[in-house]
Amino acid sequence: MRHHWLLLRICHWALLILVFVGTLSFFRLVDGKKKSLLPVVVTAARWERWFAHCDVMCVCLFPTDYGDRGVQSWTGPRPKPVKASDPKAHVFQPTLPPLDPEWHSVNEKRIELLTSMCRNSSINNLTHVSISKFVLDRIFVCDKHKILFCQTPKVGNTQWKKVLIVLNGKFPTVDDVPEKLVHDHSGNGLHRLSSLTPQEISHRLNTYFKFLIVRDPFERLISAFKDKFEQNPRDEPWYNEDIAPMIIGTYRKSYWDGVLTPSELHFEEFVHYLVDVGVRRRILDQLFTNRIIHWMTYTELCAPCEIQYSAVGHHETLEKDAPYILHAAGVEGLVSYPGFPPDITRYNRTKVEQYFSGISKQDIRRLFARYQSDFHLFGYPRPDFLLN
Numbered sequence: 474m475r476h477h478w479l480l481l482r483i484c485h486w487a488l489l490i491l492v493f494v495g496t497l498s499f500f501r502l503v504d505g506k507k508k509s510l511l512p513v514v515v516t517a518a519r520w521e522r523w524f525a526h527c528d529v530m531c532v533c534l535f536p537t538d539y540g541d542r543g544v545q546s547w548t549g550p551r552p553k554p555v556k557a558s559d560p561k562a563h564v565f566q567p568t569l570p571p572l573d574p575e576w577h578s579v580n581e582k583r584i585e586l587l588t589s590m591c592r593n594s595s596i597n598n599l600t601h602v603s604i605s606k607f608v609l610d611r612i613f614v615c616d617k618h619k620i621l622f623c624q625t626p627k628v629g630n631t632q633w634k635k636v637l638i639v640l641n642g643k644f645p646t647v648d649d650v651p652e653k654l655v656h657d658h659s660g661n662g663l664h665r666l667s668s669l670t671p672q673e674i675s676h677r678l679n680t681y682f683k684f685l686i687v688r689d690p691f692e693r694l695i696s697a698f699k700d701k702f703e704q705n706p707r708d709e710p711w712y713n714e715d716i717a718p719m720i721i722g723t724y725r726k727s728y729w730d731g732v733l734t735p736s737e738l739h740f741e742e743f744v745h746y747l748v749d750v751g752v753r754r755r756i757l758d759q760l761f762t763n764r765i766i767h768w769m770t771y772t773e774l775c776a777p778c779e780i781q782y783s784a785v786g787h788h789e790t791l792e793k794d795a796p797y798i799l800h801a802a803g804v805e806g807l808v809s810y811p812g813f814p815p816d817i818t819r820y821n822r823t824k825v826e827q828y829f830s831g832i833s834k835q836d837i838r839r840l841f842a843r844y845q846s847d848f849h850l851f852g853y854p855r856p857d858f859l860l861n
């Protein structure tokens with residue numbers, strides 16, 4: 474059975490690569506000049522679906538819940554998403570409130586919950602991941618002050634990276650760090666833990682101050698969807714030009730009624746991709762490379778049950794967590810987290826309800842199943858208002 478499956482997967486991949494390469498050269502031949510990769514990826518996604526169907530028919534091995542749903546494709550360029558101005562940009566306040574003396578015990582309770590949930594055998598298979606290179610890639614190192622920070626995208630990480638860049642001594646204050654440099658890891662002096670030797674890594678994991686920031690898992694998914702597919706304020710064309718068409722190609726319901734025109738990725742299709750436990754999502758994830766970090770679980774990103782974090786910040790209470798973390802890490806006074814009006818980080822139930830209003834209960838339950846480790850480990854309540 475295992476062999477059979479492996480063989481099938483290898484065939485599957487080989488065929489997909491053949492089709493991909495074949496289509497690529499076909500487009501080159503036809504045009505004689507390089508074109509957008511979009512038609513190729515859409516075609517590849519379509520063929521991948523076809524093979525998935527074939528696998529199911531032949532061997533009945535892959536359950537495909539969205540199996541009867543078709544493919545839509547187009548060849549024209551997608552319209553550029555409208556660039557929304559960042560509302561946070563011009564409302565920053567100069568500083569955050571001072572350290573709340575109560576916050577030490579708040580953090581202690583969070584760490585206790587994390588530790589006890591990691592021991593809970595009923596969710597064991599969801600909470601434990603190995604400290605792989607993927608995880609070590611997510612962790613940034615500040616040797617000067619013995620701090621490790623695990624990056625969880627869509628949770629205000631850019632500001633924390635700036636804080637670490639300042640602590641590393643490259644710039645005097647957070648405001649001096651150029652926006653472009655924050656994500657340029659060759660130029661900003663902020664190293665990933667994966668760049669060190671195994672001995673250096675375990676020494677740092679055992680002795681440094683380690684922290685991560687989390688927020689409500691569903692609200693984070695909405696934020697990822699908005700930021701990458703609806704607004705795309707950082708001008709990252711691959712989300713709407715490569716990733717969205719492949720998700721649409723694989724999960725869009727209407728096969729024949731749609732005309733071949735470009736359209737936006739719907740939140741519903743994004744959810745279908747996220748809840749797919751079959752081979753198709755694994756293939757897409759491979760093709761999307763590490764851009765999937767925007768919707769991977771905190772568990773997959775930071776291995777919180779394997780790495781003993783010293784502090785867990787919550788986005789919803791960041792105005793209290795930021796001063797606490799700087800204090801606990803021993804760098805209070807050396808750098809300050811940029812101020813912001815607290816209500817922009819608060820949980821917004823109306824927004825969550827709006828986004829999920831078009832999603833079926835079954836899909837919401839599946840989505841909760843996939844992200845439940847994040848809810849349990851970090852004390853976020855089960856969203857009963859969506860599930861019941």
Ligand SMILES: *[C@@H]1O[C@H](CO)[C@@H](O)[C@H](O)[C@H]1NC(C)=O
Pocket residue numbers: 589590593594595596849
């Ligand atoms: C373990 O997790 C399950 C599922 O979330 C929960 O119902 C149960 O109460 C937990 N057990 C303990 C001892 O925390």
Ligand SMILES: *[C@@H]1O[C@H](CO)[C@@H](O)[C@H](O)[C@H]1NC(C)=O
Pocket residue numbers: 595598599
């Ligand atoms: C984890 O284990 C539970 C039963 O204990 C099972 O229902 C669930 O499907 C498992 N999840 C994964 C991702 O293996």
Ligand SMILES: *[C@@H]1O[C@H](CO)[C@@H](O)[C@H](O)[C@H]1NC(C)=O
Pocket residue numbers: 816821823824827
């Ligand atoms: C919550 O979200 C809704 C819908 O997106 C929005 O209209 C409202 O202003 C938000 N509330 C706050 C306090 O940000």
